[in-house]
Amino acid sequence: MPEGPEIRRVADRLGKVLVGVPLTQVWFAFPELEAMAGRLRQTHVTAVDCWGKALLVIFADGHVLYSHNQLYGVWRLHRSDQPPRTNRILRARLSTSRHTASLYSASDISLWTTETLERQPFLARLGPDLLTHDVSTGDIVARLGERRFASRGLGSLLLDQGFYAGIGNYLRSEILFYAGLRPMKRPKDLSDTQREKLANSILTTILQAYREAGVTNRPVWRKRVQQAGERRAQWRFAVFDRDGKPCHACGATIQRESVASRRFYYCPVCQQG
Template sequence: MPEGPEIRRVADRLGKVLVDVPLTQVWFAFPELESMAGRLVNSRVTTVDCWGKALLITFADGHVLYSHNQLYGVWRVHRRGRSPTTGRVLRARLVAGDHTASLYSASDISLWTADTLRQQPFLARLGPDLLTHDVTAEDIVARLSEPRFAGRGLGGLLLDQGFYAGIGNYLRSEILFYAGLAPRKRPKALSEAQREKLADCILTTVQQAYREAGVTNRPTWRKRLQREGKRRSQWRFAVFNRDNQPCHACGDLILRETIASRRLYRCPTCQPE
């Protein structure tokens, strides 16, 4: 399932074709939304943002279209009049200028206003988005020290979207590896230097995944693998999906564990228990 960086990239693609371009069609498959289509087509899109795995399209009249892809939903950008070949079911369509943004197979779609958006049940449970809400390393250090988070194991905490929105399973393994921390460590047991390093790794790893379309491995490590002719799946990550393979940093074999009911990968030497 896409994580925060992938959803942020989708939001950016949609924004390039929709923002401040006159709308010529707004269509929804759901009757409760279709009644608003005529009003929205007379407005315009002002921003396209994401919050965790939710995508938010804001219109000039104050309405916000909320969508969550869940397992099967996907936004596609294509030329007007040239729908992509797909077996997915069309749920929403916005046409602006020469481009169309089509939402397929998602079932969680609703309209809100800027004033009521925080009442949306999914968004109401989320912490700040690491790529949308201008989060700093200092913000993360402070949040790690809050009583509701400080006593929890990092392996579970990083997946909690109420802590920060946008971290999923591959990012969790990569962040903890770069921070040199085992997943059962708790924020309250870390030194100040360790909390600061973890905060920095959270930001830099998520930002790299955004810039490089999901790649989190260090350039020096992945370039060696690329020269050897390895596939993208083999050089994309530092530890994720690399169980029983040598750690790029120390050579020890990567372990696969189950933490918070999800698979996690770590180096036992670089991330000692």
């Protein structure tokens, strides 16, 4: 399932072709939404944003189209005169004279307004989005110290979207590797220096994943693997999905275990903090 960086990139791609451009078609598969299609076609898109794994299309009249891809949903961009060939079920379509954004297979779609959006059940449970809400390292350090988070094991806390939205399973392993921490550690167990390092790891890792299309490995490490002819799956990450392989930093064997019912990867040498 895509994580925050992937959804942010989708939002950016949609925004480039939809924002500020007159709409020629607005169509929904669901009758309660289709009733609003004519009105939305008379306005235009002012922004395409995301919050965690939810995508938000914001219209000039104040309406907001909420969609969550869940396991199978996907937005596809294509020329308006060249719809893609697919067996997926079309759920929504927003078209300009040149481009179309088509949403396939998603079932969680609804219309809100900028005033009512905070009451959307999924969004109401989310913490700030690391790529949308201008989060700083200091913000993360402060949040780690809050009572509701300080006693949680990091392995489960990082997956809790109420802590910060957008961190998924591959990011969790990568973040804790760069922070030098094991998943059973709690924020309250950490020194000030460790909390600062963890906060920096959270922010820099998700920003790198966003900028480099899901790649979180350090350039010098991945270059070495690329030159050896390895496939992308082996050079994309520092530790995730690399059990049995040598650590890029120290050469120890990467281990895998289950943490919070999800697979977790770590270096037993680098992560002794």
